[in-house]
Amino acid sequence: MDRSTEHPVLLFSYGTLQDKAVQRANFGRELTGQQDAMLGYSQSWVEITDPDVLASSGKTHHPIVAPTTEPGAQVEGSVFQITEQELAAADAYEVSDYKRVSVALASGLTAWVYVQA
Numbered sequence: 001m002d003r004s005t006e007h008p009v010l011l012f013s014y015g016t017l018q019d020k021a022v023q024r025a026n027f028g029r030e031l032t033g034q035q036d037a038m039l040g041y042s043q044s045w046v047e048i049t050d051p052d053v054l055a056s057s058g059k060t061h062h063p064i065v066a067p068t069t070e071p072g073a074q075v076e077g078s079v080f081q082i083t084e085q086e087l088a089a090a091d092a093y094e095v096s097d098y099k100r101v102s103v104a105l106a107s108g109l110t111a112w113v114y115v116q117a
Helices: 020-027 051-057 084-093
Strands: 009-013 033-039 041-047 061-067 074-082 098-104 110-116
Touching: 009 033, 009 084, 020 051, 020 084, 041 074, 041 110, 051 084, 074 084
Parallel strands: 009 110, 061 110
Antiparallel strands: 009 074, 033 074, 041 061, 098 110
C-alpha cells in the first residue's frame, strides 16, 4: 500500500502511544513524532484493565488528561502523522475511559488526542 497518497492525520500522544512497542502492536510500524504540548489540560492516571492494552503497553496505569482552568497548564507529548486506518487502530486500542477530540497544540497545529471521557 502506498502511504504517500493517503491524507495524513495528526495524532498527539502524551502517553503509551509514544511507546515504540505499542506503536508496532497497533500500527505495524514505529512512528516518528515531534515534541509539542496541549495547553489548558492537566494529567492524571487511570487504571487499565483491558488485557490487550495491558499486553501491548505493559502498564497497569496510563496517563489521562482533562481540561483545566489552572493558569499555564499544559501536557507535554509528541505529535505524529498517521493514516486514517492507523487512527482507527488507535481508536480500537484506547479503552472507554478515553474519548478522541481535536485540540490546538502549542505549535499551532491541530491534532486528534485522547482525553478523559
